[in-house]
Amino acid sequence: MKAGILVILIIAVSLLNCQQKASEPQTTAVAAVIQPTATEVDYGLLKMYCYPCHSPSTPSHDAILAPPMEAVKYRYKLNYQDKESFVNAITSMMLNPQKEKALMNRAVAQFGLMNATALSEEKIRKIAAYIYDNELEKPVWFQEHFDQEHGVKAGTQKQ
Numbered sequence: 451m452k453a454g455i456l457v458i459l460i461i462a463v464s465l466l467n468c469q470q471k472a473s474e475p476q477t478t479a480v481a482a483v484i485q486p487t488a489t490e491v492d493y494g495l496l497k498m499y500c501y502p503c504h505s506p507s508t509p510s511h512d513a514i515l516a517p518p519m520e521a522v523k524y525r526y527k528l529n530y531q532d533k534e535s536f537v538n539a540i541t542s543m544m545l546n547p548q549k550e551k552a553l554m555n556r557a558v559a560q561f562g563l564m565n566a567t568a569l570s571e572e573k574i575r576k577i578a579a580y581i582y583d584n585e586l587e588k589p590v591w592f593q594e595h596f597d598q599e600h601g602v603k604a605g606t607q608k609q
C-alpha cells in the first residue's frame with residue numbers, strides 16, 4: 451500500500467517538474483518579445499505618475515485637475531529651451547514645489563500648487579526628458595482653448 455502511494459507521488463512530482471521545464475523557455479520567449487524600449491518605459495512612467503492629473507483625455511476643460519502636460523511643456527520651453535535646464539526646472543518643481551518657482555501662475559491660482567511627489571529624482575528626470583523629446587497627446591479641446599488663451603486666431607473667434 452505504502453509503496454503504491456510512493457509510486458504515485460514520484461510520478462506526480464516528476465510530472466510537475468516536466469511541466470515547469472517545458473514552460474520555462476516559453477516564458478523567456480514571451481518576455482523577450484514584449485520587452486519595452488527605454489522610451490516606452492518612460493512613457494509608462496508619465497502615464498502612471500502624471501496623467502492621473504495632467505490627463506490628455508479629459509473630455510472638457512472644466513473637468514481637468516491640472517493643466518494638460520502639453521501646456522506645461524509649452525510653458526516650460528518658453529523659459530528653458532535646452533533639454534538640461536528644462537529637465538532641471540521640472541525636477542526641481544516636482545521635488546519641492548514652491549510658488550516662487552511656479553511658471554503657471556494661473557494654474558496655481560485655479561488648482562492650488564502641485565503637491566510634492568514621492569517619486570525618485572531619477573524617475574522624474576526620465577519623465578521630464580521624455581516630455582522634452584516627444585510629442586504628447588493633447589486633449590481634444592486643447593487647441594481651441596490654447597488659441598483663446600494666447601490670442602491666436604483672435605480675429606476669427608466668435609464674439
Ligand code: HEC
Pocket residue numbers: 496499500501502503504515516517522540543544547551552553554555557558561562563564565567569574577578
Ligand atoms: C495629484 C495631481 C498631480 C499629479 C499626479 C501631477 N501633477 Fe503636476 N500639477 C498638478 C497641478 C494641480 C498643477 C497646477 C498648479 C501648479 O502649477 O503647481 C501642476 C503643475 C505642474 C507643473 C507646472 C508647475 C508650475 O506652475 O510651474 C509641472 C512642471 C508639473 N505639474 C509636472 C508634473 C509631472 C512631471 C508629473 C508626473 C511626474 C506631475 N506633474 C504629476 C497636479 C498634479
